Amino acid sequence: MYRARMVFDIARAGGAPIRNGQFKLDDRDLKILSILQHEGRIPKATLAERVNLTPTPCWERLKRLEDAGIIESYGARISLRALGPISVIFVEIELQSHQVEDFARFEKAIADIPEIVECWAVGGGIDYMLKVMTRDLESYQKLIEELLTAKIGVNRYYSYVVTMPVKDTPLPVGIIAEQG
Known part of the structure; x- marks a missing residue:
């Protein structure tokens, strides 16, 4: 379902770690993004478990996605x-x-x-x-x-x-x- 990486251009990366003008996302980054869109309040430990990482590396990835501007905010879907x-x-x-x-x-x-x-x-x-x-x-x-x-x-x-x-x-x- 997820490809090995995802590429964002510099304008969308918002100052994140950039290699050759592009921000790289791997399968786990994509899975984190997908899970958070559906379950924004998921505990970090549960998120780490769901993406098959220990909490610290998962937290570091989450922080990198936030710092890059890929995760803009967290919110609730209201009926x-x-x-x-x-x-x-x-x-x-x-x-x-x-x-x-x-x-x-x-x-x-x-x-x-x-x-x-x-x-x-x-x-x-x-x-x-x-x-x-x-x-x-x-x-x-x-x-x-x-x-x-x-x-x-x-x-x-x-x-x-x-x-x-x-x-x-x-x-x-x-x-x-x-x-x-």
């Missing part, structure tokens, strides 16, 4: 159903103008809006894809109206209301490793 009704909407955004300052203005404006939980700059017919989470569709409409009146360059938007989650999984570490 939206348990919190009550939540509307999830994907929004395509097209800007009026495509100068560097136009993109910067838009990105700065949405950075602190908590309902916009993800924003991706994309190529193709649109400029951005947003994932928005609000209590209901009325709250979503108010948010859109605020974006349109904020004069941040939104030319057009398309909304896609999520009716049912189908798949939401951690990163496919094993598949990514095959590309190295």
Whole structure:
């Protein structure tokens, strides 16, 4: 399932041990990453056992992955159903103008809006894809109206209301490793 190593470029390695411009990950590093995506609170001793290492070498690998910026943070997966009704909407955004300052203005404006939980700059017919989470569709409409009146360059938007989650999984570490 896991290849012998995985290669990350310098930009993604974040100052980690780099050989010939690349950060090397072996099978155990990949297994650590895979386990942590599913079980972020796993005790270090249990993690070491699962990857067939003693605790100290496992801890050293974990620390190296953290220092390299490959492990960005630890968190909990929260059940939206348990919190009550939540509307999830994907929004395509097209800007009026495509100068560097136009993109910067838009990105700065949405950075602190908590309902916009993800924003991706994309190529193709649109400029951005947003994932928005609000209590209901009325709250979503108010948010859109605020974006349109904020004069941040939104030319057009398309909304896609999520009716049912189908798949939401951690990163496919094993598949990514095959590309190295």
